[in-house]
Amino acid sequence: MTGTTSSRGTRVLGALTLAGMAALLLFALVLSPQDEVQGEAVRMLYVHVPTAIVAFTAFFVTVAGSIVYLWKRSEWWDITAHASAEIGAVLLGATLVSGMLWGRVSWGVYWTWDARLTTTALLFVFVLGYLAVRRLPMERDRRSRLAAVVGLLLGPTTIVCHYATTWWRTLHQGPTITRLNPEIDGIMLFTLMLGMVVFALLYAWLLIHRFRVLWLEHRVEDLGLDAALAERRSEAEDGGTLVPSP
Amino acid sequence: MDVTPRTAPTLEPVAPRPARGKRGLVIGLVLVVLLGATGFLLIKVVGDASLYYYNADEAVAKKAQLGDHRFRIQGTYVGTSTDEPDGSIEFHIAFNGTRVAVDHSGSEPALFKPGVPVVLEGRWSDRGTTFLSDRIEVKHGEDYRAKHPDRVPSDQP
Numbered sequence: 001m002t003g004t005t006s007s008r009g010t011r012v013l014g015a016l017t018l019a020g021m022a023a024l025l026l027f028a029l030v031l032s033p034q035d036e037v038q039g040e041a042v043r044m045l046y047v048h049v050p051t052a053i054v055a056f057t058a059f060f061v062t063v064a065g066s067i068v069y070l071w072k073r074s075e076w077w078d079i080t081a082h083a084s085a086e087i088g089a090v091l092l093g094a095t096l097v098s099g100m101l102w103g104r105v106s107w108g109v110y111w112t113w114d115a116r117l118t119t120t121a122l123l124f125v126f127v128l129g130y131l132a133v134r135r136l137p138m139e140r141d142r143r144s145r146l147a148a149v150v151g152l153l154l155g156p157t158t159i160v161c162h163y164a165t166t167w168w169r170t171l172h173q174g175p176t177i178t179r180l181n182p183e184i185d186g187i188m189l190f191t192l193m194l195g196m197v198v199f200a201l202l203y204a205w206l207l208i209h210r211f212r213v214l215w216l217e218h219r220v221e222d223l224g225l226d227a228a229l230a231e232r233r234s235e236a237e238d239g240g241t242l243v244p245s246p
Numbered sequence: 247m248d249v250t251p252r253t254a255p256t257l258e259p260v261a262p263r264p265a266r267g268k269r270g271l272v273i274g275l276v277l278v279v280l281l282g283a284t285g286f287l288l289i290k291v292v293g294d295a296s297l298y299y300y301n302a303d304e305a306v307a308k309k310a311q312l313g314d315h316r317f318r319i320q321g322t323y324v325g326t327s328t329d330e331p332d333g334s335i336e337f338h339i340a341f342n343g344t345r346v347a348v349d350h351s352g353s354e355p356a357l358f359k360p361g362v363p364v365v366l367e368g369r370w371s372d373r374g375t376t377f378l379s380d381r382i383e384v385k386h387g388e389d390y391r392a393k394h395p396d397r398v399p400s401d402q403p
Binding site: 033042136 | 276383388389391
């Protein structure tokens with residue numbers, strides 16, 4: 001055991017992520033221009049949209065992991081689903097906070113119950129529920145099965161959330177970059193894409209570390225189980241004798 | 247020193263019971279919170295959120311049906327606003343060729359200016375001639391253009 005969850009690969013990934021974050025700060029706060037209508041508030045775009053897109057991706061990884069776990073009982077996919085949901089929850093939390101701050105400036109309100117915001121809140125509740133299930137005090141296989149079933153709910157909820165601005169009338173604006181001819185200034189588009197890459201790197205970096213920590217947690221859990229079984233066996237062998245409590 | 251005999255036959259049936267009860271309570275609480283929050287949000291989606299606003303022309307066409315109910319109306323802020331002695335402001339919104347007079351009481355968002363689409367919350371006046379609003383939300387578009395100090399604003403000739 002090395003005493004760390006890092007490796008050469010994760011150190012390179014981490015360095016790339018931090019360098020990317022520095023570049024994103026430079027472009028988002030200094031090099032990209034103000035928006036004609038929103039002024040300085042447009043800079044929230046470079047955090048809000050990337051965190052949302054990467055959070056959605058994280059939830060699809062959880063859905064994929066849940067399906068493979070239910071199908072093949074793969075511990076690797078079970079842990080991947082768990083780790084991805086945790087990071088997705090943090091990113092979606094960042095999406096909600098940045099969206100509320102941006103909304104206060106551009107819409108005039110922090111929050112409103114339109115279809116996009118409501119389905120985002122629903123998605124956040126689902127992922128918190130999924131993480132709560134992950135900590136239920138029950139046998140690991142049963143807990144993983146239950147979590148995988150709850151994890152499947154993240155798929156349709158994410159799709160509905162993504163298309164909410166297309167399917168319903170919302171205060172939230174519709175998609176920009178997925179349109180055939182997006183109207184966005186060149187350097188703004190570049191900064192937005194840079195944000196997507198940087199937050200994707202951050203997700204990958206955290207995912208690997210979180211996966212390794214969870215894998216070790218499982219091994220510790222196994223050791224505890226082995227120790228309990230060994231203790232029980234020794235007690236059974238000493239049956240009928242007086243054994244003092246520790 | 248506790249010298250209580252700890253043998254397998256006496257421990258087996260006793261130990262798991264409290265754990266199961268506590269576990270059941272935790273699982274139950276998690277499910278209740280999850281289902282409660284989901285139910286509340288689904289009602290919000292099906293109710294308020296699915297028809298967030300009427301466009302100005304639809305609100306005029308449904309004036310009799312809407313009566314004095316509160317709803318949201320959407321249109322582009324046109325012309326200029328007039329300050330009234332009671333602190334309210336009067337202005338017009340337009341959508342799809344229909345123009346609606348608005349009497350607004352309350353604050354205005356920083357980006358509220360002519361040419362910007364807005365969503366207003368309120369109700370029709372008793373005579374149905376004016377929309378009485380108490381909340382303005384600015385509905386900005388999907389386009390992002392760099393601000394150029396030399397650009398002539400689109401609402402000027």
